Amino acid sequence: MSEANEPVFTQPGPDKVYQEYLQKGQFCIQRCNACQGHVYYPRALCSHCGSYDMAWVEPSGRGVVYAVSVINRRAEKGGPYNVVLVDLEEGPRMMSRVEGVDHNAVKIGMSVKARVDTTGEKPMVVFDQV
Amino acid sequence: MANTIRGAAAFVGAALAGLGEAPGMSSEDIALQASYKALAEAGLTTQDVDAVFGALPGDCSPLSGLLLAEMMGIKPKFTDNNRTGGSTFLSHTLMAAMAIKEGLCDTALIFYGSNQRSASGKLVSSVKPFTYEADYKPLFPATSYALAASRHMHEYGTTREQLAHVAVAARKWAEMNPDAFMRDPLTIEDVLASRMVSSPLSVRDCCLVTDGGAALVMVSAERAKDLPKKPVYLLGGAAATWHMNILAMPDLAESAAADSGPRAMEMAGVAHKDIDVVQLYDAFTINTIMFLEDLGFVKKGEGGAFVESGAIAPGGSLPVNTNGGGLSCVHPGMYGMFTLVEAIRQLRGECGERQVEGAEIALCHGNGGVLSSQITNILGTEAAL
Numbered sequence: 030m031s032e033a034n035e036p037v038f039t040q041p042g043p044d045k046v047y048q049e050y051l052q053k054g055q056f057c058i059q060r061c062n063a064c065q066g067h068v069y070y071p072r073a074l075c076s077h078c079g080s081y082d083m084a085w086v087e088p089s090g091r092g093v094v095y096a097v098s099v100i101n102r103r104a105e106k107g108g109p110y111n112v113v114l115v116d117l118e119e120g121p122r123m124m125s126r127v128e129g130v131d132h133n134a135v136k137i138g139m140s141v142k143a144r145v146d147t148t149g150e151k152p153m154v155v156f157d158q159v
Numbered sequence: 160m161a162n163t164i165r166g167a168a169a170f171v172g173a174a175l176a177g178l179g180e181a182p183g184m185s186s187e188d189i190a191l192q193a194s195y196k197a198l199a200e201a202g203l204t205t206q207d208v209d210a211v212f213g214a215l216p217g218d219c220s221p222l223s224g225l226l227l228a229e230m231m232g233i234k235p236k237f238t239d240n241n242r243t244g245g246s247t248f249l250s251h252t253l254m255a256a257m258a259i260k261e262g263l264c265d266t267a268l269i270f271y272g273s274n275q276r277s278a279s280g281k282l283v284s285s286v287k288p289f290t291y292e293a294d295y296k297p298l299f300p301a302t303s304y305a306l307a308a309s310r311h312m313h314e315y316g317t318t319r320e321q322l323a324h325v326a327v328a329a330r331k332w333a334e335m336n337p338d339a340f341m342r343d344p345l346t347i348e349d350v351l352a353s354r355m356v357s358s359p360l361s362v363r364d365c366c367l368v369t370d371g372g373a374a375l376v377m378v379s380a381e382r383a384k385d386l387p388k389k390p391v392y393l394l395g396g397a398a399a400t401w402h403m404n405i406l407a408m409p410d411l412a413e414s415a416a417a418d419s420g421p422r423a424m425e426m427a428g429v430a431h432k433d434i435d436v437v438q439l440y441d442a443f444t445i446n447t448i449m450f451l452e453d454l455g456f457v458k459k460g461e462g463g464a465f466v467e468s469g470a471i472a473p474g475g476s477l478p479v480n481t482n483g484g485g486l487s488c489v490h491p492g493m494y495g496m497f498t499l500v501e502a503i504r505q506l507r508g509e510c511g512e513r514q515v516e517g518a519e520i521a522l523c524h525g526n527g528g529v530l531s532s533q534i535t536n537i538l539g540t541e542a543a544l
């Protein structure tokens with residue numbers, strides 16, 4: 030292979046970049062410059078087409094609950110909470126939780142919007158009902 | 160050349176050890192006991208083994224094949240610790256059959272042992288927490304399966320009662336299996352009233368946490384004829400994986416069993432009507448319903464109604480998990496091995512009260528990770544060759 034065809038891998042790696050955005054309160058995902066497909070979670074190659082040429086974009090944050098489970102944590106440990114899979118408008122699916130509503134009110138098909146929650150020990154992407 | 164693995168190798172030993180609770184035993188102890196028993200019924204000893212396949216729980220040596228070989232004092236020509244989760248052993252059978260057929264080895268031992276119940280009292284997973292999921296505190300692996308169940312219910316109207324029928328059918332089989340860990344009668348109401356873990360799955364929708372181990376011995380079909388036990392042949396096998404983490408599963412209501420199943424059956428040259436007994440990895444009640452659909456025993460979405468009809472329980476049209484499964488018989492963490500042992504015993508006609516009359520062909524299906532690795536094996540008697 031000629032040097033001109035050598036891929037240019039930038040540093041730091043995508044996992045670290047993602048966390049750095051999150052630390053700044055920004056939720057970013059990768060978009061492939063070759064196929065325009067979006068990818069979540071962060072990774073070094075496009076899982077749609079295999080390209081290494083990935084850019085960072087801020088998604089709209091809009092999504093739909095694809096699946097939901099309520100974990101029946103005992104009251105003395107904080108009580109029940111929900112875990113969801115959300116389909117982002119851009120395509121990728123991610124795990125998260127829906128805040129601000131009763132855990133039993135979180136339903137498949139619910140429209141939600143992403144927000145970076147910086148109140149915990151580490152910043153996290155969570156969703157609110159819209 | 161197509162289908163050259165079909166019938167090339169046979170199971171000549173299959174044994175269980177340390178089932179239920181094995182206090183004071185290490186996982187290695189259990190695996191070695193099972194190995195001794197499987198070899199003994201094949202008329203062999205550890206010194207006859209020249210290929211070692213197997214796995215131990217996540218807190219043991221990842222190089223478990225090397226460790227077991229060392230403990231047995233043998234120098235195998237072929238070892239394979241390939242780990243695909245609880246489906247692992249259904250991959251080992253395929254690799255062993257290939258190695259035997261190609262003359263790379265003569266006597267393959269496949270082992271498993273786990274003391275997870277006595278050692279920790281909980282499921283010992285080999286999977287490290289994945290930060291893009293673990294931050295949201297899903298129970299691992301229960302919540303992943305619960306999310307799949309939520310989706311299956313949403314898409315196909317599957318109900319908690321139908322899930323409960325899976326647990327009740329497994330228990331009815333377990334009542335006829337002296338080796339099963341839980342044999343008390345269980346009702347639909349009992350399942351529905353049991354403590355919710357990760358909705359829609361309650362405690363009785365989840366597999367047991369037990370100790371236990373098993374071992375298998377495989378040799379060439381030709382050599383199997385001269386050994387004491389009725390040979391059971393590996394007719395087909397295929398593996399498929401479409402994701403690792405549940406967030407990456409393409410469709411939570413359909414597993415890669417839809418790919419592994421048809422390929423394994425094609426290799427074996429069998430159709431659904433030919434299969435007499437089915438052993439599925441029932442880590443959770445939703446698994447049985449999804450696998451029956453994905454493997455093609457019923458149409459997609461009809462698994463719930465099928466199990467509700469009593470079809471998979473004793474006396475039903477399709478005997479499924481005749482040992483009681485991971486839900487009621489044994490679940491030391493990687494249940495796949497036990498699908499094979501039960502199938503072999505059914506095909507030999509050794510299952511006593513729970514014996515499926517005239518069983519000649521069995522389908523075993525292993526699941527690994529969170530519906531991630533799907534591996535199907537088809538086993539048969541000489542009549543099925």
Ligand SMILES: [Zn+2]
Pocket residue numbers: 061062063064065066075076077078079080
């Ligand atoms: Zn791409």
